[in-house]
Amino acid sequence: MESTKSFNQILADIRVRPIERGEEARYQALMTEHHYLGALPKIGETLLYVAMWQDQWVAQISMSGAALKCGVRDRWIGWDFRSQYGRLRLIANNSRFLILPDWHRPNVGSRVLSLLERRIAGDWQARFRHPLFLLETFVDPERFYGGVYRAANWIELGLTQGYRRTPSGYSATAVSPKWVFIRPLVRDPQARLTHPDYTHLQLTGDPNRMLNAEEMRALPLCFSDIKDPRRPQGRRHRLSVVLGIAAGATLCGMSGYKSMADWAQGLGQAARERFGCRRENKRYVVPSEFVIRDCLVRVEPGTLDRALSLWNQSWGQTADSALAMDGKTMKNAVDANGAQTHILSAVGHTSRTCYAQKK
Template sequence: MESTKIPTEQDVLDKVTVRLILEHEKEQWNAFIEKEHYLHNPTLVGEQLRYVAEVGGRWLALLSWSGAAYHIAGRDRWIGWSDMQRRNRLHFVVSNSRFLLRTGRGEYPNLASRILRLSLARLDGDWCERYGHGLLLAETFVDIEAYAGTCYKASNWIELGRTKGFERAGTDYYEPHARPKRLFIRPLHRKARELLSAPELPDAWGAQERCFHPGCTVKTPQLRSIFGQFNAVPDPRAVRGRRYPIGCLLSIAACAVLAGAQGYEAIADYASHLTQPQRRALRCWKRRNGAYDAPCATTFWELFNAIDPDRLDQVVCTVLKELQGERPAAIAVDGKTVRSTRPDAEHDNKLNLFAALAHEQAIVQNQIAIDDKSNEIPALADLLEPLELDGTVVTADALNTQRESARHIVQDKGAHYVFTVKDNQPGLRQRIEQRLSGRTFSLSPPHR
């Protein structure tokens, strides 16, 4: 006589398996999603894999992994990558785009997290076999109105907050859908964050990195304008053999760095994707057949190793602010020791720069050389002196949390400040903790 015993949760957890669907099962998989999933939409974007979780041939759950969202503010801030890095490494991020549990709600409380774990255990291998590259990070979105995301929390996913409630409605724009979701991520590699934001990837991952070129988005009239400013910089190269004016090379380098290029090879690669009209506007070398060449990496290297850095710095800051457009809402001030600078023979010091950087665009507004880190405090006024800061928020680390710095920013520059307080100022920290205990506040600029 056939047993009618209802399986316990432990029976199901012990027997459940997760596998890729077969080609002839896709229609059935899509039908279940269309009928039972709250989105009622089985369409997936980009690279994709569909899985089924089953016990004894019964489909208990359906889930899919597909291409990650192009731009999610919370995820991108957590990673800390540039726009260029995001374009070239987004395929290392995968989205758990569908998850349909076909059991009764609360019937098997731990089943969803078990299925997630089983799916993740084989995901990277399946993805490599299908698409030829590995995965570093997973993301998913949980509808606030319908679910609590319990299974993701139980599976050690990290919640990064809520989305803003927009969805892609075309190639270049988004529309509000009035249903913000909770964003969860899960690293699939112990160094996922470090790799995704690394200046250069190790060979194993670098071989899988893509190379997308957004092209030069600066309009031709603006290219001519910045060419004129850069061309006024004294050219240290010998007159004989110059193929490219200094304004041409500096304009290309500025646009390339603004687009995320790092290093001479990346700048030259950016130059190679300039259109013929753009090359003409920048006065690139013209061949006899009428085509305009793009400068190579060696050309940029020779120029930047001979140019006057102080004069270049002044022009670069001016041009980058022009390319930036509107004045930034917030800037950060900080000091850094420049990498790969040669020690001074007498003082054995490396080059220290104190810079003001726009938050959103990551564009330097101004920078000055200082002797060492401690000299940031008296140099703040000099750094901010040429900048229009009325209504701007200035952020700084604990070193610059000083009364005089705060006074200068508010009274002399008409700006606001957000300073960091650490244990080096225990009295101030204690007073702040007492006043802010149990309170929440907005990071929007305050009204004066």
Template sequence: MVCRGLMLELHREGHIELPPVRYLRNNPLARRTKPAPAEIDDTPLHTSLAGLGALELRQVRRTPDEALFNSLMEQHHYLGYTQPVGEHLKYMAYAGGRPVACLAWSSAPRHLGERDRFIGWSPEARLKNIGLLAYNTRFLILPWVVVPHLASHLLGRVAREIAGDWRRAYGHPVHYLETFVDPQRFRGTCYRAANWILLGLTTGRGKDATSSKANRPLKQILGYPLVKDFRQRLAHPGAK
């Protein structure tokens, strides 16, 4: 794929000429339509965490609420909605029956230098156990909801439930959570308040980068171990 990408780039810049395309692969992902807009109660909700009342946290993947989750992400998250590939879960938080937040989790990146050094696992163990990590790809508090400490509270709630939910969905738990924060947009305060650990910065290169130069914004890497012995569990090639 790296070679193919390089040849396409050379072709587009006029350095080489590739032969005409003979076959177009059927890619249903390229034809996927965006989620339809959802109509929900968007009355401003400005209160304290205690004043919000009982919060219900639901894992909504493969449930009737998944379409609403997708729609809210598409409408209100600055990155929009992207269909995850591989193992993933979706959570929605409700207050008084109204959605107030959405959190998306998926398989973790294969290699992340600061994270891999923090865990201390070998390349063999990483290859075997990368599925025991979950990556927070999206976190959305709906724009009309202003509740101090809600975000960190929800991160704590998910951290207590996600290992069991992942086991029920995929037959194995997760032992470690991670995410990226763009410091040009956000400070990551809610993650720090929920005791996530700042590990460092990304290199600014994608997984298929052809050089050592940064080609995208550097992001903060934050991690959250779910068990005290996460290093021992993840560093063993046969861990579960």
């Protein structure tokens, strides 16, 4: 029989690291086989970790974006719904934690969580270019006690209200309240997360916007006059819908085709209906990454710019009393005559909105 001393040495030798690209299929297969909720698709900011002893996989952990709304967490932090939106990315959610069957041993779970806490802030900063202040997780009390989180000194905040996401929004009645546990990664996380100065949060760029229902409906209308450059055959999504979703994703802080597509996949059915998405089998479907890329590449940039300017005039949150003119010479960009390309832009002093751009 294995001695306590030798197993303590095994615990000390366990290491946690992000999985490599070639390991993702194995990771998802094991999660599907052994976790009662199955594998979780990667949407938005997500890191997948594996705990290892020598060459054996011990446990798997999925870390993803924080829950949009959680009453006990939000009251503990002390922020309101509007101010929290641009700061949710400072919190990561432990969306899956799986200890593999051969490793259901004392202290394994708390050891793995401890190792994760030591490195995740650095990994998150390196991958997503912003810090983490807090970890959160939800535990089903009908299945688990949350002992591994308690042993790892996570803070128990209480129960959620029990409403769950459905294809049409949220369930009408409470179904299954979950225990909420958090783990601060910094001192005074509440003070940092509620600090009135956004720059104090070490986030790059402007605060993310949160689109309301009227703005979602208005975005596709701005692109309704743009002629669709695609062939009629095989069109599943109207051009105005694709461009509206791409613009909405950009306004909410997404950059790149994949992040736009991930943002679209994260939209609920009510939001998809507001954007005018196609309805199939009683569900609204969003365009894929390929469709978003294909449309944005085909549409003439000046046409997009003029359409977005119209939307900004109607829905922009900040009025500009003055404009700044900014000119640049594009490096290594030449026209058909071999001349370098020059760009002149008109930018609002207060909102930093680009009102016009001329080549």
